[in-house]
Amino acid sequence: MAVNLYDAAHDLEKVIRESDEYKQLKQAYAEVNVDAQAKQMFDHFRQIQMNIQQKQMMGQDISQPEVEQAQKMVALVQQNDKISKLMQAEQRMSMIIGDLNQVIMKPLEELYGEMKF
Amino acid sequence: MAVNLYDAAHDLEKVIRESDEYKQLKQAYAEVNVDAQAKQMFDHFRQIQMNIQQKQMMGQDISQPEVEQAQKMVALVQQNDKISKLMQAEQRMSMIIGDLNQVIMKPLEELYGEMKF
Numbered sequence: 001m002a003v004n005l006y007d008a009a010h011d012l013e014k015v016i017r018e019s020d021e022y023k024q025l026k027q028a029y030a031e032v033n034v035d036a037q038a039k040q041m042f043d044h045f046r047q048i049q050m051n052i053q054q055k056q057m058m059g060q061d062i063s064q065p066e067v068e069q070a071q072k073m074v075a076l077v078q079q080n081d082k083i084s085k086l087m088q089a090e091q092r093m094s095m096i097i098g099d100l101n102q103v104i105m106k107p108l109e110e111l112y113g114e115m116k117f
Numbered sequence: 118m119a120v121n122l123y124d125a126a127h128d129l130e131k132v133i134r135e136s137d138e139y140k141q142l143k144q145a146y147a148e149v150n151v152d153a154q155a156k157q158m159f160d161h162f163r164q165i166q167m168n169i170q171q172k173q174m175m176g177q178d179i180s181q182p183e184v185e186q187a188q189k190m191v192a193l194v195q196q197n198d199k200i201s202k203l204m205q206a207e208q209r210m211s212m213i214i215g216d217l218n219q220v221i222m223k224p225l226e227e228l229y230g231e232m233k234f
Contacts, residue, residue: 005213008132009220012125017224019119029228059175093225096122103126104217107134108210111146 012100025093028086038082045077129217142210145203155199162194 016022032038048070052062077083133139149155165187169179194200 002136002138004132005129005136005217006220008125008129009217012122012129013221013223015121015125016221019122021119022224026228057174057176059177097222097225100122100126100221103123104130104133105214106130107139108214111143 016096016100019096021089021092021096025086025089028082028089031082032086035082038080041077041080042083042086045073045083048073133213133217136213138206138209138213142203142206145199145206148199149203152199155197158194158197159200159203162190162200165190 032042052066052070055062078087149159169183169187172179195204
């Protein structure tokens with residue numbers, strides 16, 4: 001890969017790392033990580049979430065009890081201030097990454113648009 | 118999103134657009150697009166490929182006839198110089214995008230690594 005491609009990617013990486021949103025996300029993670037109760041709750045929540053996502057990706061049905069368990073878990077973890085802060089920080093970061101990807105992928109989208117599959 | 122995040126993403130977008138690999142891909146697309154026979158063959162191939170990928174993502178089985186049809190199609194399209202050039206250019210571009218993503222996503226990977234789900 002050409003040097004300037006790497007350079008431009010590393011510049012962007014640095015700007016992400018130095019952004020308020022990344023710093024806040026890092027801080028929010030650290031706060032959950034040092035709180036054993038919050039950490040355990042969050043890990044459990046993430047596990048349930050990942051199971052459901054995996055099933056959805058595989059086209060498998062999500063059972064009613066599973067949906068209810070997940071909804072209860074979301075309501076529960078959101079009552080924890082540290083986890084709720086972390087989830088908000090994750091959402092902000094994920095929106096930023098989505099926005100960045102849209103900008104970076106524009107040249108390719110233009111090409112695929114021309115091809116009209 | 119902070120201005121410098123957008124700026125850094127736009128810089129990277131510009132470098133991608135000006136890269137040899139992108140220019141070659143664009144050229145290869147254009148050459149297939151103006152060749153009605155190559156275009157039709159490539160569209161058909163891409164359609165078969167996408168059907169298989171979709172089935173794989175849904176966890177569905179790919180039947181033996183489908184595998185054989187896809188293999189025959191790959192062998193066929195690769196005999197077409199313009200398509201074969203396009204597929205090589207696509208592969209190079211896709212490797213570059215993968216490399217760039219690895220660089221850009223490093224700050225987030227570090228965080229998720231710490232969390233150890």
